Amino acid sequence: MSGAPARTPGKAAGAVSRAYGRLLAALALAGCAVLFAMMLVIVADVFLRNVAVPGLPRGLAWSNEVSELMLYFTTVLVAPWLLRQGQHIRVDILLQALPKRLAWSLEWVGDVIGLTCCLFIAWYGARAAWASYADGALSIKTLVTPEWWSLAPLPIVFVLLAIEMVFRMQRLWHAERGPRQDAVSAA
Amino acid sequence: MTGWVAAAWLMLGGSTLLLLIGMPVALTFITVNIIGAWLYMGGEPGLMQLARSSVSSVTAFSLTPIPLFVLMGEVLFHTGLALKVIEGIERLIRRIPGRLAVVAVVAGTVFSAISGSTIATTAMLGSLLLPVMLARGYHPQLATGPIMAIGAVDMLIPPSALTVLLGSLSGISISKLLIGGVVPGLILSVAFVAWIVASVKLRPQLAPAVEDAPTHTGWERWRPFFLYVLPTLSIFGVVVGALTLGWATPTECAALGAFATLVLAAAYRALRWDALVKALKGTAAISGMILFIILGATTFAQILSFSGASNGLVQLITGQGWSTEMIVAGMMAMLIFLGIFVDQVSMMMITLPIFMPIVQALAIDPIWFGVMFLICMQLGLLLPPHGLLLMTMRGVAPPSVTMLHIFKAVAPYVFMSLLLLAAVFWLPGIATWLPAWMG
Amino acid sequence: QETTLRLVSAFAENGIYAQRLQEWVKKVNAEGKGVLQINFIGGPKAIPTFEVGNAVKTGVVDMAMSTGAFYTNVMPEADFLKLTEVPIAQQRKNGAFDAINKVWNEKANMQYLGRMVENQPFHIYTNKKVDKPDLSGQKIRITPVYRDFFQALGANVVTTAPGEVYTALERGVVDGYGWPIGGIFDLNWQEKTKYRIDPGFYDAEVSLIMNLPAYRRLTPAQRDFLNKQVLALEAQNDFWEKYKAEETARQEKAGIQAIKFDAAASKAFRDKAYEVAWAGAEKQSPEVAKRFKPLFAPAAK
Numbered sequence: 001m002s003g004a005p006a007r008t009p010g011k012a013a014g015a016v017s018r019a020y021g022r023l024l025a026a027l028a029l030a031g032c033a034v035l036f037a038m039m040l041v042i043v044a045d046v047f048l049r050n051v052a053v054p055g056l057p058r059g060l061a062w063s064n065e066v067s068e069l070m071l072y073f074t075t076v077l078v079a080p081w082l083l084r085q086g087q088h089i090r091v092d093i094l095l096q097a098l099p100k101r102l103a104w105s106l107e108w109v110g111d112v113i114g115l116t117c118c119l120f121i122a123w124y125g126a127r128a129a130w131a132s133y134a135d136g137a138l139s140i141k142t143l144v145t146p147e148w149w150s151l152a153p154l155p156i157v158f159v160l161l162a163i164e165m166v167f168r169m170q171r172l173w174h175a176e177r178g179p180r181q182d183a184v185s186a187a
Numbered sequence: 188m189t190g191w192v193a194a195a196w197l198m199l200g201g202s203t204l205l206l207l208i209g210m211p212v213a214l215t216f217i218t219v220n221i222i223g224a225w226l227y228m229g230g231e232p233g234l235m236q237l238a239r240s241s242v243s244s245v246t247a248f249s250l251t252p253i254p255l256f257v258l259m260g261e262v263l264f265h266t267g268l269a270l271k272v273i274e275g276i277e278r279l280i281r282r283i284p285g286r287l288a289v290v291a292v293v294a295g296t297v298f299s300a301i302s303g304s305t306i307a308t309t310a311m312l313g314s315l316l317l318p319v320m321l322a323r324g325y326h327p328q329l330a331t332g333p334i335m336a337i338g339a340v341d342m343l344i345p346p347s348a349l350t351v352l353l354g355s356l357s358g359i360s361i362s363k364l365l366i367g368g369v370v371p372g373l374i375l376s377v378a379f380v381a382w383i384v385a386s387v388k389l390r391p392q393l394a395p396a397v398e399d400a401p402t403h404t405g406w407e408r409w410r411p412f413f414l415y416v417l418p419t420l421s422i423f424g425v426v427v428g429a430l431t432l433g434w435a436t437p438t439e440c441a442a443l444g445a446f447a448t449l450v451l452a453a454a455y456r457a458l459r460w461d462a463l464v465k466a467l468k469g470t471a472a473i474s475g476m477i478l479f480i481i482l483g484a485t486t487f488a489q490i491l492s493f494s495g496a497s498n499g500l501v502q503l504i505t506g507q508g509w510s511t512e513m514i515v516a517g518m519m520a521m522l523i524f525l526g527i528f529v530d531q532v533s534m535m536m537i538t539l540p541i542f543m544p545i546v547q548a549l550a551i552d553p554i555w556f557g558v559m560f561l562i563c564m565q566l567g568l569l570l571p572p573h574g575l576l577l578m579t580m581r582g583v584a585p586p587s588v589t590m591l592h593i594f595k596a597v598a599p600y601v602f603m604s605l606l607l608l609a610a611v612f613w614l615p616g617i618a619t620w621l622p623a624w625m626g
Numbered sequence: 627q628e629t630t631l632r633l634v635s636a637f638a639e640n641g642i643y644a645q646r647l648q649e650w651v652k653k654v655n656a657e658g659k660g661v662l663q664i665n666f667i668g669g670p671k672a673i674p675t676f677e678v679g680n681a682v683k684t685g686v687v688d689m690a691m692s693t694g695a696f697y698t699n700v701m702p703e704a705d706f707l708k709l710t711e712v713p714i715a716q717q718r719k720n721g722a723f724d725a726i727n728k729v730w731n732e733k734a735n736m737q738y739l740g741r742m743v744e745n746q747p748f749h750i751y752t753n754k755k756v757d758k759p760d761l762s763g764q765k766i767r768i769t770p771v772y773r774d775f776f777q778a779l780g781a782n783v784v785t786t787a788p789g790e791v792y793t794a795l796e797r798g799v800v801d802g803y804g805w806p807i808g809g810i811f812d813l814n815w816q817e818k819t820k821y822r823i824d825p826g827f828y829d830a831e832v833s834l835i836m837n838l839p840a841y842r843r844l845t846p847a848q849r850d851f852l853n854k855q856v857l858a859l860e861a862q863n864d865f866w867e868k869y870k871a872e873e874t875a876r877q878e879k880a881g882i883q884a885i886k887f888d889a890a891a892s893k894a895f896r897d898k899a900y901e902v903a904w905a906g907a908e909k910q911s912p913e914v915a916k917r918f919k920p921l922f923a924p925a926a927k
């Protein structure tokens with residue numbers, strides 16, 4: 001490859017980044033567990049609705065609202081890990097067509113905008129969660145839960161995403177001058 | 188420039204620009220949302236509303252089948268059950284030109300009925316069947332083409348994660364869409380087999396001249412079919428049965444299907460801990476990307492609507508005096524064009540806020556429209572330069588298979604899919620008959 | 627001086643509620659030139675149904691048409707409005723309207739402008755015949771509005787998305803559901819429904835709410851104009867009495883049989899519905915529930 005050679009990151013910075021990567025992987029694994037539990041909750045609801053088991057209720061009336069919450073938790077638990085893996089899909093048709101050095105510069109533009117965007121959502125998501133907490137807002141369904149329980153994970157995850165964005169930029173700095181090889185689709 | 192025109196330029200133009208510089212799709216939408224919420228939803232309260240609406244976009248029971256359908260395919264793949272199914276089918280198919288390519292299409296159709304993930308199906312066939320085909324002297328074009336093509340068909344045949352997403356975002360009945368994909372999917376499978384046979388007859392050099400086809404007879408020939416293929420297909424039976432007997436709603440059936448797949452894998456003693464974790468991780472990755480885009484992009488559609496841009500565009504398009512057929516054809520052309528460079532989830536996110544009000548305003552049959560939408564997305568999976576399944580194939584194929592092989596290999600199947608799209612356009616019954624018959 | 631208010635609907639745009647709302651907006655805009663204009667932004671496609679309350683509270687929109695059950699996350703008291711047993715005109719006279727507004731002002735930063743749907747009782751629709759008010763052994767699809775009541779009647783409650791109720795009824799995933807007297811034809815549920823249990827209970831409330839600071843920013847002339855228009859809208863609420871009769875007849879024609887109890891059982895059924903709901907209300911917000919209860923109750927004869 002042409003262009004400036006890749007630079008090796010400092011030892012300490014590399015260690016911090018790897019440790020953070022392990023944290024994100026652990027969160028993703030937790031996301032997998034939540035996903036599995038979501039399946040079990042729905043199956044249990046269907047089973048109990050159709051088969052009378054002495055001592056157990058006829059169906060879990062809260063299964064829909066709990067499983068949709070679990071879907072949301074899975075989404076946010078996995079998101080920062082996907083960013084680390086370069087698996088948040090994107091369009092790279094232009095980047096692949098442009099001169100490598102220019103593509104590399106555009107990666108920077110995207111990262112800076114992405115970082116800003118994560119910080120914005122973290123801040124306003126936190127304020128939305130805080131306002132809900134301060135008002136004592138409740139989510140009143142079959143189960144009554146404080147509304148901030150579902151609002152708070154969003155800003156936390158966007159803080160994690162913002163931190164990963166910084167590591168992502170660090171990796172870009174040390175990488176070859178060219179576009180990244182991130183995922184481009186999912187189905 | 189009136190208000191909505193500026194909003195349309197900002198939201199649609201801005202997101203296109205950010206997409207092109209390679210920002211992750213989800214962050215692209217969120218960035219434009221932040222600007223849109225600030226401008227059109229009253230500054231800071233609008234931004235807080237944006238965060239709240241993002242949470243509610245994925246806290247949706249109707250979306251739970253997305254990871255569950257993907258999980259079914261991943262379990263099949265990582266537990267090795269897929270290999271047994273391929274073996275079972277392989278023993279049955281003998282003395283047909285391009286035998287293993289036909290096996291790939293048949294096995295792929297069987298997988299499609301159990302897997303809700305096109306990637307899983309393509310990866311299964313690509314990693315299990317492709318090396319065998321190449322070793323036996325199949326031309327790379329004949330070896331890779333059918334696998335990618337049938338992988339894309341997975342999206343049409345239920346279960347399908349993308350169909351669930353299309354239904355959920357468009358408001359078209361999810362179960363009818365799932366059923367609506369069956370006939371077009373099967374038509375493609377049959378067409379693929381016919382094409383393989385015909386092309387090998389015309390160009391015998393594509394496949395090995397003499398093939399040591401399995402010579403099992405009697406029970407030995409049928410054993411793996413009854414032992415593996417039928418039980419695996421019974422998962423489909425569990426899902427349909429639970430629905431027909433009134434045990435579960437269509438959405439809940441996805442959980443039953445995933446659970447049944449795990450139980451079957453356990454029954455074959457194939458559900459080792461590491462296989463389960465791999466399957467769950469694969470599921471989390473694929474569905475995580477889809478769901479995170481939904482988190483960013485649902486709000487995009489809301490702001491587009493809030494700013495008046497959706498209504499403005501819809502009125503602009505419906506007010507031109509174009510015929511309904513022209514508008515539908517135009518929408519399909521736009522989808523195929525988008526499919527060349529945008530992923531399937533973004534295709535839906537960008538177009539549905541505009542397309543669905545048009546569908547309603549012109550009283551277009553939503554099932555017909557939805558199935559054609561699915562075929563366009565399926566095409567997008569196969570279109571060069573970087574349709575998802577071309578990349579997936581690139582990832583699992585040995586280095587001797589070049590990207591040019593892959594492009595050439597997929598071309599006839601892309602053409603067949605286009606023919607199918609035209610057929611559904613002129614004969615809507617292909618898409619609407621089965622859902623209507625099943626109620 | 628002219629102001630434009632931004633209005634959203636928590637109900638889908640093609641439904642009867644939003645249609646009547648849009649007719650009203652047209653009239654307001656025609657008569658309010660130079661004073662007040664309303665910009666109808668749209669339905670749940672613009673703001674998700676369960677976020678409409680918060681959007682009004684924080685001023686993301688100025689006005690909304692919603693039912694209280696959609697914004698219990700703003701304050702649990704929102705759902706109490708289904709328990710009114712006197713017409714809105716009466717509520718304005720007996721102090722209920724002011725009492726509601728006091729709570730809406732203080733707890734939700736909202737002005738309660740007026741009620742545009744009345745006389746639309748909820749009913750239990752089922753495919754399993756009953757001869758007394760007892761749902762034991764039946765799987766009934768619920769929303770939070772009547773969950774407590776159905777459980778008190780012994781039902782196994784099930785939650786499903788509105789889009790899946792039809793299939794759920796067809797396949798017997800659920801035996802029945804709760805819904806107002808009007809609207810089941812919009813969803814084609816009549817095809818899979820055999821019985822309706824009479825009498826109805828509660829009142830499907832749909833009201834106009836407004837962000838309080840936005841309301842206070844209006845000039846006296848604008849505020850008078852708005853209130854006059856809301857009163858004119860309320861004056862048309864006898865439409866709903868007619869609509870109820872039409873929908874009842876239409877259900878009968880579609881083959882839905884009414885299950886009726888004797889007078890005593892009917893009264894006990896209705897009393898139980900209100901008793902259960904008020905008990906729930908008193909648990910959630912004792913002080914407000916106590917204030918509302920006598921004002922919502924039918925005047926003694």
Ligand code: NA
Pocket residue numbers: 045063064784785786
């Ligand atoms: Na359920």
Ligand code: NA
Pocket residue numbers: 298299300301302303304340341342343344345346347
């Ligand atoms: Na499939």
